[in-house]
Amino acid sequence: MADAKQFCADVLALDASIRFAGVADSMGMSVHYVYRKDLVPLLSQEETIKSMLQAVLRSGTRLTLESKLGECVYTLSLYKKVKRITIPLRPPTTNGQNAILMVSLDASVDHDAVIDGKIMPFLRQARLEF
Template identity: 30%
Template sequence: MDSKFGFKNSSETTSLECNEILSLDNSIRFVAMCSKEGKMLNVKYREDITPLLNDKELLYSIIKSVERINVRKESEEKLGPAIYSVTAYANVKRVTIPVNGGGVFFVSFEGNGNEFTILKKILGQINQPKSNQIYS
């Protein structure tokens, strides 16, 4: 067992971690974990959810998000490490969260979910870069 949100590890560990994040708020639709290279480690959906993207679309979306995270790294020397990125769509909101071990969390939640309340819960659980304070 390798993780507690640092990754590299087994699918059993990432499954437990996805479940832990999924249980933090009722508006969370799904949690995905992937490596810094974009390799999918685990995906968990809330039981009553029908995915909006098929597997191929989800993988493509995650790979593109990982690419954007890697582009942001170019500014980290001056701006500090990225803490999270939120994208609000008409139907859902999605948060991308890099973690210390080099992995990435993707969390999607209902469009009416309060992203700052949910982010506080998630960031309270995740091993993140220093200076990960959220103010609301």
């Protein structure tokens, strides 16, 4: 994988129901994202970055329970307008930090088919070096 922007574009290309794909480092400082072509985003650029930072913080809080529950594979938030998935990217990126992938889907889509059938297999094959 060449870089985070290309990684996001590759995730976006996995399924037509994917509205948004973004990555952020564990500090929320490095954020890259792409939207589906011709999509009118629900959030402004500032709100998108804020949302990703909040997801990074929530992801970090889950680490405290992983020794008992196992690693978090992904979390799903169902909103009336979209479904949002946050996936911790493992292993850590080359800078030694964990990162997250956030994906939003059309609300009506079968999220299991997209997550388990497309996104997770892609991540297993991807090199997470950006």
